[in-house]
Amino acid sequence: xxxxRTSSEIGLNRVAIVAVLVxxxxxxxxxxxxxSTAFKPRNLATTIPPTVVFQPEISPxxxxxxKRSQMRSPPTPEEYAAAPWWERVVFDGGEKIxxxxxxxxxxxxxxxxxxxxxIIAITSTVLAVGMGTFTAYGFSRxxxxxxxxxxxxILSTRMLPPVVVAIPMFLMYRAVGLNDxxxxxxxxxxxxxxxxxxxxxxxxxxxxPKEYExxxxxxxxxxxxxxxxxxxxxxATGIAAxxxxxxxxxxxxxxxxxxxxxxxxxTAPPFIPSQVGSGLxxxxxxxxxxxxxxxxxxxxxxxxxxHLLRGMSFGAIRx
Amino acid sequence: MTQxxxxxxxxxxxxxxxxKDLNLKISDxxxxxxxxxxxxxxxxxxxxxxxxxxxDEGDILIDGKPIQHLKAADRDIxxxxxxxxxxxxxxxxxxxxxPLRATRKSKAEIExxxxxxxxxxxxxxxxxxKPSALSGGDMQRVAIGRALVRRPKAMLMDEPIxxxxxxxxxxxxxxxxxxxxxxxxxxxxxxxxxxxxxSLADRIVIMHEGVLQQVGSPDEVYSRPxxxxxxxxxxxxxxxxxxxxxxxxxxxxxVMVGGAAAGFExxxxxxxxxxxxxxxxxxxGIRPEGVLIRRDAAxxxxxxxxxxxxxxxxxxxxxxxxxxKMLRARTKSGFVSGPGEKVFARIDPAQAHFFDTASGKSxxxxx
Numbered sequence: 204x205x206x207x208r209t210s211s212e213i214g215l216n217r218v219a220i221v222a223v224l225v226x227x228x229x230x231x232x233x234x235x236x237x238x239s240t241a242f243k244p245r246n247l248a249t250t251i252p253p254t255v256v257f258q259p260e261i262s263p264x265x266x267x268x269x270k271r272s273q274m275r276s277p278p279t280p281e282e283y284a285a286a287p288w289w290e291r292v293v294f295d296g297g298e299k300i301x302x303x304x305x306x307x308x309x310x311x312x313x314x315x316x317x318x319x320x321x322i323i324a325i326t327s328t329v330l331a332v333g334m335g336t337f338t339a340y341g342f343s344r345x346x347x348x349x350x351x352x353x354x355x356x357i358l359s360t361r362m363l364p365p366v367v368v369a370i371p372m373f374l375m376y377r378a379v380g381l382n383d384x385x386x387x388x389x390x391x392x393x394x395x396x397x398x399x400x401x402x403x404x405x406x407x408x409x410x411x412p413k414e415y416e417x418x419x420x421x422x423x424x425x426x427x428x429x430x431x432x433x434x435x436x437x438x439a440t441g442i443a444a445x446x447x448x449x450x451x452x453x454x455x456x457x458x459x460x461x462x463x464x465x466x467x468x469x470t471a472p473p474f475i476p477s478q479v480g481s482g483l484x485x486x487x488x489x490x491x492x493x494x495x496x497x498x499x500x501x502x503x504x505x506x507x508x509x510h511l512l513r514g515m516s517f518g519a520i521r522x
Numbered sequence: 523m524t525q526x527x528x529x530x531x532x533x534x535x536x537x538x539x540x541x542k543d544l545n546l547k548i549s550d551x552x553x554x555x556x557x558x559x560x561x562x563x564x565x566x567x568x569x570x571x572x573x574x575x576x577x578d579e580g581d582i583l584i585d586g587k588p589i590q591h592l593k594a595a596d597r598d599i600x601x602x603x604x605x606x607x608x609x610x611x612x613x614x615x616x617x618x619x620x621p622l623r624a625t626r627k628s629k630a631e632i633e634x635x636x637x638x639x640x641x642x643x644x645x646x647x648x649x650x651x652k653p654s655a656l657s658g659g660d661m662q663r664v665a666i667g668r669a670l671v672r673r674p675k676a677m678l679m680d681e682p683i684x685x686x687x688x689x690x691x692x693x694x695x696x697x698x699x700x701x702x703x704x705x706x707x708x709x710x711x712x713x714x715x716x717x718x719x720x721s722l723a724d725r726i727v728i729m730h731e732g733v734l735q736q737v738g739s740p741d742e743v744y745s746r747p748x749x750x751x752x753x754x755x756x757x758x759x760x761x762x763x764x765x766x767x768x769x770x771x772x773x774x775x776x777v778m779v780g781g782a783a784a785g786f787e788x789x790x791x792x793x794x795x796x797x798x799x800x801x802x803x804x805x806x807g808i809r810p811e812g813v814l815i816r817r818d819a820a821x822x823x824x825x826x827x828x829x830x831x832x833x834x835x836x837x838x839x840x841x842x843x844x845x846x847k848m849l850r851a852r853t854k855s856g857f858v859s860g861p862g863e864k865v866f867a868r869i870d871p872a873q874a875h876f877f878d879t880a881s882g883k884s885x886x887x888x889x
Binding site for chain 1 (some may be wrong): 597
């Protein structure tokens with residue numbers, strides 16, 4: 204039976220739609236700003252009022268990936284004609300790409316930082332979610348002595364602001380030689396995400412009826428087999444949701460990355476703002492770096508969106 | 523050939539003893555129903571046999587071999603859960619094939635066995651569906667199929683139709699019975715529904731607070747309850763139980779109920795059968811169909827007044843005031859027009875039970 208809606212309900216509905224639109228615009232505005240700046244010519248990036256209509260350029264991305272230097276004089280027509288398209292766009296901006304003695308293009312620091320971010324965020328996410336899933340299963344299914352205290356202790360590791368432990372952590376890391384190493388940040392992010400992962404996964408595990416495993420146990424499987432064949436597929440939604448949260452935390456982490464790394468294992472978040480300081484800030488390049496940096500999380504979240512939607516409402520709906 | 527035996531089984535949950543010294547022998551092909559209220563230990567007993575609970579003392583034997591230390595997987599027992607527990611991420615086919623995949627069977631063998639079980643249960647056309655697309659009855663059939671496919675030594679069923687609606691429950695009850703007759707595997711079935719127990723069981727095991735109360739065929743537990751608990755738990759409407767006093771009259775024995783002045787007439791043989799209990803704490807138990815009523819006075823009938831009449835379709839249940847006690851009688855529908863009617867009642871001595879109120883035990887009186 205269709206519910207009859209009163210005019211006040213329709214009015215409320217309209218207000219809600221407008222409110223959602225406003226909030227969406229507020230949330231999307233910075234992303235639009237980053238994306239548009241990443242494709243702007245340098246001279247239009249900082250105009251007041253902002254330039255909205257412009258011919259998009261690829262040059263910020265070329266500059267992002269290459270080492271450049273200022274040119275005293277413009278390139279000769281021969282030089283310009285011989286250069287590939289991506290070098291010409293740099294020439295157009297009054298800069299040139301630095302090459303080594305053999306004429307090889309010198310990369311900027313960005314690609315390696317981006318790769319570091321990927322390695323560290325993915326590895327720590329896999330570890331945190333993996334260990335969290337096992338731990339949560341244990342807490343959910345077995346009688347653990349002092350379960351409530353242990354779970355509280357696990358959560359309490361998140362109660363301290365990370366900055367408070369940053370300096371002691373730095374000193375400890377330096378003492379054991381873990382500073383500026385991939386493994387160091389991976390351990391740090393895994394530890395940081397683990398408490399979150401355990402708590403979130405415990406909620407999901409509690410939702411999976413234990414009869415499923417019991418059925419598998421009676422059907423001739425060991426508990427381990429039952430875990431992998433029955434519990435894990437059932438927990439996929441929770442694992443996906445937890446993985447997204449852990450990945451976003453590790454991917455976006457700034458403070459520890461800034462303190463613990465400087466070159467070899469530096470991730471993108473501390474690297475991008477460091478470019479502001481070198482010479483005149485080229486905001487288009489910074490925007491391009493930020494824009495690319497947003498993509499993995501967006502892609503990851505998009506791929507897991509179906510799981511995520513169920514994951515968010517998991518437990519809220521009685522089956 | 524599968525015999526299951528429980529010997530002196532004890533189980534504690536912390537300080538609470540949920541199974542108290544349980545002894546039970548189940549013979550091959552027998553359909554045993556564990557019946558009792560929730561919390562009586564019946565499900566724990568079933569889970570202990572399945573290997574999902576450990577026991578604190580005693581032995582569980584299958585074909586004479588103790589199995590209480592074996593893992594569930596090694597006991598070769600199948601179980602059907604109340605929630606069906608069909609794996610949601612697998613198709614019906616995969617669900618049924620799942621127990622076979624734990625064995626070293628070839629793909630072709632597995633396929634053949636799954637299809638054969640599906641045919642028996644008439645679910646062949648459902649094999650490609652996911653459990654979420656099935657009706658309650660079909661989920662039930664798949665769950666039974668998953669249990670049957672391995673040809674286990676024994677089938678355990680934990681309130682398998684408790685989650686279904688009344689009509690479907692009746693259908694499935696018949697189907698489970700048909701299947702058991704056809705497949706003939708030793709089955710232990712847990713329920714709190716005495717109608718289910720009566721209709722399915724070869725023998726019913728009645729449990730209360732962890733203690734086995736009575737084991738017997740449906741007819742035995744109905745017509746010869748071992749104690750007050752069984753008497754009042756089995757049968758619907760519930761058996762009338764009232765404190766009774768026995769007095770000898772000139773020609774017979776009179777049994778006064780609920781402190782009434784006049785008693786119901788019983789044969790003299792009652793006295794010797796009560797065997798000295800006549801003066802003690804005595805309770806009379808009589809099922810509603812054992813309370814006979816008529817409109818006109820007759821020998822041995824006491825005048826009583828009707829109180830509430832519950833028409834139940836094929837018969838009526840009439841409350842009769844006897845002394846301070848209410849006796850419920852079963853009558854033809856419409857026999858009593860309403861409350862306040864004067865009728866005459868007597869108790870059929872052949873259907874009467876006598877219990878020792880102190881111990882609750884039946885005195886085993888048969889007249």
